[in-house]
Amino acid sequence: MADAEEPMAVESGHRDGGWDGRWNHVRKFLERPGPFTHPDFEPSTEALSGFRLIHVVDMDTIDVSNLNRQFLFRPKDVGRPKAEVAADFINNRIPGCKVVPHFKKIQDFDESFYRQFHIIVCGLDSIIARRWINGMLISVLSYEDGVLDPSSIIPLIDGGTEGFKGNARVILPGMTACIDCTLELYPPQINFPMCTIASMPRLPEHCIEYARILQWPKEQPFGETSLDGDNPEHIQWVFERSKDRASQFNIPGVTYRLTQGVVKRIIPAVASTNAVIAAACATEVFKIATSAYIPLNNYLVFNDVDGLYTYTFEAERKENCTACSQVPQDLQFPPSAKLQEVLEYLTENASLQMKSPAITTTLEGKNKTLYLQSVKSIEERTRPNLCKTLKELGLSDGQEIAVADVTTPQTVLFKINFTA
Amino acid sequence: MIEKEDPIISEEEAAQYDRQIRLWGLDAQKRLRGSRVLLAGLGGLGAEVAKNLILAGVKGLTLLDHEQVSEDSCRAQFLVPVSAQGQNRARASLERAQNLNPMVEVHADPDRVEDKPDDFFLQFDATARFCSLKEALEVDWTSEKAKAALKRTPLDYFLLHVLLKFRTDKGRDPDPKSFTEDGQLLRQIRDDVLEALALSSDLLNDDFISYCFSEVSPVCAVVGGVLGQEVVKALSQRDAPHRNFFFFNGRKGSGVVDYFGPN
Numbered sequence: 001m002a003d004a005e006e007p008m009a010v011e012s013g014h015r016d017g018g019w020d021g022r023w024n025h026v027r028k029f030l031e032r033p034g035p036f037t038h039p040d041f042e043p044s045t046e047a048l049s050g051f052r053l054i055h056v057v058d059m060d061t062i063d064v065s066n067l068n069r070q071f072l073f074r075p076k077d078v079g080r081p082k083a084e085v086a087a088d089f090i091n092n093r094i095p096g097c098k099v100v101p102h103f104k105k106i107q108d109f110d111e112s113f114y115r116q117f118h119i120i121v122c123g124l125d126s127i128i129a130r131r132w133i134n135g136m137l138i139s140v141l142s143y144e145d146g147v148l149d150p151s152s153i154i155p156l157i158d159g160g161t162e163g164f165k166g167n168a169r170v171i172l173p174g175m176t177a178c179i180d181c182t183l184e185l186y187p188p189q190i191n192f193p194m195c196t197i198a199s200m201p202r203l204p205e206h207c208i209e210y211a212r213i214l215q216w217p218k219e220q221p222f223g224e225t226s227l228d229g230d231n232p233e234h235i236q237w238v239f240e241r242s243k244d245r246a247s248q249f250n251i252p253g254v255t256y257r258l259t260q261g262v263v264k265r266i267i268p269a270v271a272s273t274n275a276v277i278a279a280a281c282a283t284e285v286f287k288i289a290t291s292a293y294i295p296l297n298n299y300l301v302f303n304d305v306d307g308l309y310t311y312t313f314e315a316e317r318k319e320n321c322t323a324c325s326q327v328p329q330d331l332q333f334p335p336s337a338k339l340q341e342v343l344e345y346l347t348e349n350a351s352l353q354m355k356s357p358a359i360t361t362t363l364e365g366k367n368k369t370l371y372l373q374s375v376k377s378i379e380e381r382t383r384p385n386l387c388k389t390l391k392e393l394g395l396s397d398g399q400e401i402a403v404a405d406v407t408t409p410q411t412v413l414f415k416i417n418f419t420a
Numbered sequence: 421m422i423e424k425e426d427p428i429i430s431e432e433e434a435a436q437y438d439r440q441i442r443l444w445g446l447d448a449q450k451r452l453r454g455s456r457v458l459l460a461g462l463g464g465l466g467a468e469v470a471k472n473l474i475l476a477g478v479k480g481l482t483l484l485d486h487e488q489v490s491e492d493s494c495r496a497q498f499l500v501p502v503s504a505q506g507q508n509r510a511r512a513s514l515e516r517a518q519n520l521n522p523m524v525e526v527h528a529d530p531d532r533v534e535d536k537p538d539d540f541f542l543q544f545d546a547t548a549r550f551c552s553l554k555e556a557l558e559v560d561w562t563s564e565k566a567k568a569a570l571k572r573t574p575l576d577y578f579l580l581h582v583l584l585k586f587r588t589d590k591g592r593d594p595d596p597k598s599f600t601e602d603g604q605l606l607r608q609i610r611d612d613v614l615e616a617l618a619l620s621s622d623l624l625n626d627d628f629i630s631y632c633f634s635e636v637s638p639v640c641a642v643v644g645g646v647l648g649q650e651v652v653k654a655l656s657q658r659d660a661p662h663r664n665f666f667f668f669n670g671r672k673g674s675g676v677v678d679y680f681g682p683n
Contacts, residue, residue: 065438068475071520095502163443164649261442268443271475272649275468279641286638300674304649310675 134179166277180323204253211241229264448656464496468644
């Protein structure tokens, strides 16, 4: 760390060779007037680095299995909200640092909340959540005559881990690659094909999924309750049925632990990988906040499954990214296509990967919901539309539809172009 | 090495260590559960490694450090309270280290590692062996093969040479309080070290000096994470350790594994 008496300045980049020209845009961002470039700023994971005010949002409570790595928590804290215990720990430990906890989902807050921050760091547990916060920060960007106003950019530093693998990335919304620009980088979630589960199991996991997906709803062993991964009786039931199935097909390896892991979709986790990725993220927050160094450009992967592998590369923006490119999204469908096909495209397309899109449009000057899944009554009312063709629904060539989904805080506009 | 009895993982441990057992298996966790580890040096890096080993659930961890807590210690070493200045660093780190996981026996030892008799070390489990640090640093850089490898060699390797020489000559690490004199000495050592290796002094330009004066806590955490996992691998005998240096550059956010030593 440089001597504190030297003035904080953006790294000129000469010595780093090829980094020079590429970082002009970042330099403009870092040199803008604001709290970061204040000459008295003292850069003295972030609390130890001298950050004074940190808000923490987490919807979860502490579980005993968290204690092997989440070291702000102790056995006596099990059951308490993570955000609150973390805040207490740090506020008591680091004088002068204030952590404000929010025992809430990130989606419980709107842009007025997020606008107050200089930097946002996440360690979220799903891609959906990442896309949501990504979308939120893009929605607060302001453009004047089509030019992005750098003072509206809130940097997003995102880290994630799974066992011995992890990654950390720096996102300057509107300027560098966002979460959706690189959606295809994320490996597909493992969902076994139904035919394998139903008739041709090979792995113990297939047997467990059979019990979970097919036997439980059919036999309703505890009445009309859904399967609860945290209920040992439920897991025990699934475990026993899985063992039966496994012995029918001579498949070894069904254990209680595995059953629980499959039902709860448990991801293994250790302290060391999290230390590496958390520290990489903290380093980036420090660099950006002090404007003293050029940030990570812009994606670091880490893997010590076998030996050690780490690589840093510049993820590129996608020209027509649905989240950050501001380019209206064109869809091509024949007028005879059914609405169902549009829905499938929105969920299955690798760049979109929506979860349960709600589609609305304007017909004869009025807003009309074509299909919405999340509210039971509306789902029932609009379900017949899925089998109707776009023409039958009254859509015309070039029709704009608005799509809402959990993956984005703002609706996405699409234009439907009719093909022959 | 003392013979270990086959440790049993209690229900409480199985619940707490569940997420890592799913990663490296129950047998590996049992071996960890039976291991006693010695950790010498409780600076920022040592504290991070200690944290990772304690959370992993080893049987015992001895923190060995003869140094005293200084003002700088608190910035990068999170086990030492601000109020502990002047105390022995190992002893000052004990309480917070123990609190991380009451199931691990954590001890503090204020002695110098050089003063310990040979049989002191027998109570600990051996870690995997690399070539000694001395051999790793005695690479002949004049051979053609070495010259070709030079291009890919992280500069941090040479920085390591310089820092170790400083430590040998001065008996301490560079101190921000004597920034100017220590900076001069570092530059001089850099010139000497590179000359002795028959390399140009341009290889490591003057910037490096600003990196030598303190530990930055996130960088300690990255290296501490990797190092901690290396120890876990060694104790659980599951995977081969890295060969044999890991360098992390916090400025670029990049890391590299490289091998130094006899071929």
